[in-house]
Amino acid sequence: MNKVYPVNVFLIEDNGLTLIDTGFPGSADKIFAAIGKGGKKPEDIKRIILTHAHPDQSGSAAEIGKRLKVPVWAHRIDAEILEKGIGGREPKILGPGILSFFLYHIFIKNSSGVVDPIKFERKLEDRDSIDIAGGIQAIHVPGHSLGQISLLVKNESVLIAADLCANFIGLDMSTVSEDHEVSIESIGKVSRFPFDKAVFGHGNPIMRNADKTMKAFYRKLQLV
Template structure:
């Protein structure tokens, strides 16, 4: 059964497809729960199992935040909205329309991979949006969750910092597949070059642990690891 992994006080990672795709859980002071991302269409069962492993139930979920409008993050969102009984998800204002329509955000069709990806079904079930995020917004979640708009992978892509636990969540700006940091696959990006530029924000933020939507988290020398990656691959 899928178990949630503690990243710090009141913050957990639920691996929904091994370490390849993660959902995050933040626990508020009153015991209520915020989810970040909902994996692929089949992920909700694993998310519910992961919640149960820390004594939580879908009815405890009061908010769902999406890092961006792609099927491997929003694929389970419609079902989780129904299961939890909330009004809709929270997403950056520039990705909201793609979540509502379920179309997924656009990809870079100037790239061969982008053209191929565009022809593949990459949408997901249309999902209601209750809140729209902007850059640098501080959400009153588990003591403070800061939104950093890092567009490129999608127009409204965000990275997040849970300030009390000092955990930074990259979103898809940087992957850590098989414990090796990489850029996201270019064909999945709206603008691969813009992603490479805006990811530099992640080297300037303050955090002790870095968590990835794709791949295992890093607790030792997290910031130095991100900075090293950006220095090596960031030009």
């Protein structure tokens, strides 16, 4: 988590650790320290899965991948730009609300969008099955980023939503998107899956009835 702009990364434990997202550039040692506090070692990481290309999720992937000699996976579309060291596309459409306004103008507007180029072992597609933790389904959810994925950990009934939404003070649209209407469509797509809990790239988890909360948020967006 960045001290100023909070970014969440996640670990899935199953025959080692799978790291979901890697934070901003320079976050490797912070992530390793957090893993140590949890009783594990950085060397327990067996792979990295990126939910999308933006530097707050992909920024340390190249460094961690090289240091630990582990593979990196992402959706094919965002992998194609990350291979070139590009961490985002234009346009950046500002989300609604005063919080989005301040986060965009303080942290995002003048960011370079450059990351260290990443080599990918696997490029995911929509509905791909990942043989970890009893089966994880990749769900392509463009809008915020063209190649963004959410990850449904079926046996745990958990959705790793990425930046499909933010959840600082209730569900809201992400700070920026490439296509606002497509973002809403992606929220609707995910809301049709069953999951009890949801975690987000930014903000707090939902620990009960998360699918119902997502459906209600989608219906609200349709009325706007």
